[in-house]
Amino acid sequence: MSTTAKTPGTGDSGNSDFARAGAHGQSRSVPRSESEDPAPKRRAGRPRTSVLSRRLILETGLRLIDEVGAHGVGMRAIAKELGVRPSALYNHVAGQDELVAGVRELISDRIPVDMFVREPWDVALAEWAVGYRRTFAAHPPTIALLAVLPLSEDSVTSQMYDTVISALMRGGWPADRALTLMVALESFILGSALDLAAVDDMMDPGPRRDVPAFSEAYRSRAEHLAARGEGPAEASFQLGLRALFTGFRAEYAALGLAPTSAGAHEAPPAHR
Amino acid sequence: MSTTAKTPGTGDSGNSDFARAGAHGQSRSVPRSESEDPAPKRRAGRPRTSVLSRRLILETGLRLIDEVGAHGVGMRAIAKELGVRPSALYNHVAGQDELVAGVRELISDRIPVDMFVREPWDVALAEWAVGYRRTFAAHPPTIALLAVLPLSEDSVTSQMYDTVISALMRGGWPADRALTLMVALESFILGSALDLAAVDDMMDPGPRRDVPAFSEAYRSRAEHLAARGEGPAEASFQLGLRALFTGFRAEYAALGLAPTSAGAHEAPPAHR
Known part of the structure; x- marks a missing residue:
């Protein structure tokens, strides 16, 4: 496989896919677009097989998903992007359902x-809401996709x-009410994201x-927000959260x- | 064009598309799936050209969009579904942007x-929220699509x-705060939808x-909701709305x- 090839091989054996991934030139590594997330960057010299x-x-x-939307992003597209055969991916991810669950x-x-x-x-919950919104807003196409996705049995989302x-x-909330809240x-x-x-x-x-009335409100909001240096989405999020x-x-x-005898501030078993 | 043809013609003139639409047999009319919205039903005997x-x-x-998702639903797909040439649609809808705006x-x-x-x-606003959620929840793929769509200049959404x-x-709210709220x-x-x-x-x-804790909450919520005959989404919507x-x-x-002098309701609204 040349260093410019991005299409998967046409053979039916996946045995050599790790080697194929490893055959990419050092200077090219995994094909990437300019708008990529920098997270998966690799150190130079690290074995290619770990890619x-x-x-x-x-x-x-x-x-x-961030680049082209949630539709049409599947094992085939990812294999093409990584320059390996689709079959090679199945050693790590069982299929489309596990892929979407894993992205979540x-x-x-x-x-x-x-x-x-x-x-x-209440303080912790409000802070969680702020971080949750910010995290999902960085990946808009995932919001509607993941908002309706059932939890898998080993989901870290369940731990959250x-x-x-x-x-x-x-804090004293009954279990059922805590979940509903x-x-x-x-x-x-998610709506705010x-x-x-x-x-x-x-x-x-x-x-x-x-x-x-709508026109007046839009003009007036723009003036008030400009004076405060705040965006409209932020203003609505803060008002709604409050x-x-x-x-x-x-x-x-x-x-x-009222808080249970365990106390709100005793160190609970955090998952992370 | 036969009554079974769903593909658009290949000619480059759109002049005969109305006639083509009219050529559909009475018993077939516009091709429809079983899950269709009943709204566009036509009376028998009405001229086909009005289709x-x-x-x-x-x-x-x-x-x-409801059937296959928001992606890939464009003028071409609609023309195919209606058994006309794409060019015929442009007499009524200028293009993809107007299509999506029109669906909204x-x-x-x-x-x-x-x-x-x-x-x-406050009473009216809460009732509006209930109707708004119910209306959008009937068309899940539109929620994320329309939540981020700018308003067109003749939008009835702006009138709402x-x-x-x-x-x-x-009711007395300043214009800017009314919009933010x-x-x-x-x-x-939209998140609740x-x-x-x-x-x-x-x-x-x-x-x-x-x-x-999560497992206990899930079990406990199921028991409480079963006793009340309420769904989990409804319980969370009602708690959040309250x-x-x-x-x-x-x-x-x-x-x-306080309400302005123009207000029909002088008394401050009571809690419900």
Whole structure:
């Protein structure tokens, strides 16, 4: 295989795919686009055979999804991008379902959860929401894809959820309510991530006379935001987050909830 | 063109496309799948030439998006589905951008807004959120597509926004804050619509021992919801909506806001 070949081989044996990946020239390595995520960068001199890993396959899948959208990014496209046969990928990723699940794991794994071991439930939960939104907004095409994806049985996303729900339960929330609340917050986070991924003037009604209140609001918002140096998506996220937590705390107070004897600040078993 | 032909003609003139559409047999009409939206149904005996309208093109586009996803649904696919040449569509819809914008209009137009003329701002806004979520959840692939789409200059979506913002301003909200609040609520609505489109057991952690709090919460929620006959997405939407509006009312109270003299409802809205 030449160093410029990006198409997979046509043979039916996958045995030599590691060697094929290793045959790439040092200066070329894995073919990449200019807009790539820098995460999978390799050190010079590291054995080429380590190029083809589950991690690299998932990182490549995520990069392709970011570049061309969620549709059509499958094992074949990733193999082509990596310059190996599709069959070689199956040593690391069982198929399309595991690929999509794995991409979700990659993203979930970047959402900070360490605040849950040191902050009260509401402070930690709000910080989690901020990090969660920021992480997903960096990969807009994944939002709708992953928002409806069932959890696999070894998902690290489940570990993140466990950390969140543990913290809510230590705070005094009943288990069932903790889950319902987390999902409600997650809906706001994912909707806000979509909003953050849109252009800032998405809500511009344009020059028209039949929507005077909307037009006035759009102009007025632009002035207020310019004065504060804040983006429109950020302003709405902050207003919504504040409102949600006012409501969560009111519900907490109304239910007469209190932290369990384990205490909100005792070191819980964090997963990461 | 035979009544079974679904591929567009290969000639370069679009002049006869109306006649071609009209050549479909009475019993066949426009090709449809079983999962179609019933909206574009036609009366028997109505002239065939009226089949090809902007409305039908958009309805067909929406149906195809629902069936195969947002990607790859363009003028060509719609022409094929309708059994006409792509060129015939351009008499009604200028191109892909107008197509997607038009599909958004179709959906937006189904969101009820009549409550804004008779209810206080918070009651009307909560009812709007319920209808908005239900309308978009019926077309899951459109959610992420339309959430980031700029408004066209003749958009009926802008008219919906004008109705909402007018009501908030009559309620006493400053124009800029009204828009920021509406977008925050919209983020929650669209995230909740995605959640409603997912399978009910999406959050099932499966049989594993390392996420005990999450597993307990999932089991406990299933019991509580079964007792109430409520779905998990509905429970989270209701909890989040209640929390958001508790927060919106608290912000309203803290700002010392009151309905303007133009407002139909002088009394501050009561908690529901």
